Amino acid sequence: MSPFPPANVATDRDLSICVFAPWPLFTIAIERHTNGADDVYFHAGGQAVWVARMILGLGGRARLVGPFGGEARTVLEALVAAEGISLRAIPVRGGNGGYVDDRREGTRQRLATVPSHSLDRHETDDLYNAILAESLRCGTTVLTGLATEEVIPLDFFTRLANDLRANDVKVVADIAGRVLEAVEGGLTLLKVSHEELQEAGLATDDSRKEILEAMHKLRGKAENIVVSRAGEGSLALFGDRFWEAKGPEVHARDHTGAGDSMTAALAMAIASGMEGPDALRLATAAGAMNVTRAGRGTGRLEDIEVLAGKVEVHEVTA
Template identity: 40%
Template sequence: MGTVVIFAPSPVLTVTVEDIDGTADIHVHAGGQGVWQARMLLALGTSVTMCGVFSGETGRVARHLISDEGVRVLSVEGQGNSGAYIHDRRGGERRVVAESPGDQLTRHELDQLYGLTLQAGMDAGTVILSGAVREDAVPVDVYRRLAADLGTAGCTVVTDLAGERLAAALAGGLAVVKIADNELVDSGRAAGPEPHQLVEAMRTLADEGARSVIVTRAHHPSLLLDEGEVSEVHMPELQSVDPHGAGDSLTAGVAAVLADGGSLHEAVVLGTAAGAQNVTRHGLGSGEAEAIRRLAGLVRIVPLEAGEAEPAQQLSPDELARKIREQ
């Protein structure tokens, strides 16, 4: 596999409380979109460099945790504090105990972060631009400038952004945009969740600067726009433990294949399998490479006209095991 750089402006420290036979089982990890993407990239065997700002006690702990996982961290020592949250899952669902989005990044921190990302991105050739928990942590124009400068340097730039961040990155030019259908609708880019409404929004994204667009649709097949053609991406629906992190796992899988010189269709197949396996696990952005590659054999990409509105197939564990053995 190749190397991927992740622009992760402000990772967070996460504390999650689980239940084991009536006893609190406490987990401390680094988290945030860029971290979950990095974790899946590592699981797939891709070398990962993360560029971010780490501030205060929470930032120092998060940075060490990320490095311990095997990620090369290019860090800016920030002022203030990085974000953090405490979630309680003992009842089966995530309950927020406390959350802090962290502090807004200063001009000097942003300048340092920009320089680190640009240099590392040019060395690697493939870059994911990820968001931040705090909406105003990074001025949106940073995304436009990074996309433009990295693209000028010949990099493949992938994003999983929404709203103003996405609009800014599009203005700089992007190789791949991954976005969820509800984000398209909530932002006003799509008039509704129906396939034809999403396709119209996808074509607009292409007009604004995206070479390819992937739209995830929860339990329905994802949509792919590539070279003007729209396809559906079918994957049997697995038994879900936690849907969080599935989209970031998909983005990571796509970037991993592109960094290794694979085609976009190959990238979407592996990314879809990575996202599907992630929902079966408690760890966000986690997965097992061999299982993901076996699941990739179940992914089908078909023209939209041939499969529009086809429901996603849900398999029992026994049925899924049988299908995987047949690959």
């Protein structure tokens, strides 16, 4: 049985989630087919796209908002639409970035990288208006960070988080670095990794004590906080109670994308009113399932639910 309420008139708004994509990318992957020939895969990518993809896998509806321009625009818009993701594309003069990976030997080797262009003042204003309006329509929004800080000004995130919270939008953020510094508050839930806490100087190591103290330091920015710890499971602060989750043992095919799958599951949980420990269990299962796959932000709810039954969640003392 699905952990989320059925899609009907009463809950339709709750499971429609807006996802902010400040840097949508094109991705090209070259892989080895079982017969020895080369396969080439074309996908829309970037953190927000991977989150939106997982929201669909969990049975939700994703509304992606971001800038699209240059030669990649037509391809990216078509790829997003082909996945079933609803798109609000903001036309910009600069081109979207992207990369080409060679995965024929089983690991990712970056062959080429195209940087994203910076938005001018008018494009930034159009993007802000679009994400604000679509967030108000959906009621729940996921904020993702920047690959490069030159794409849009950091105060974009400061203003947006405050405006969304002031208008009763539930805000789930997967951000770090200077973007996290720029957000003064207003987040319903912040998802961050233990590596990002250390890079920010909020934790000196990945011990439970250091992470719990770092979460205390971030309480001014978010009501609830989830910290992923790779193979060590995750820690969470829901309200005033701390929780720890440990996922089942699975063979990891590709670690990338697990955090984005967790973020998508947390957004679905917040949108549906799921309790903290259950939200953490679902998010841990979604992340664990994703590492068994080559695609980022992929997995099916019916399979993730089974894995969630193997996730251990217990309360811990700060």
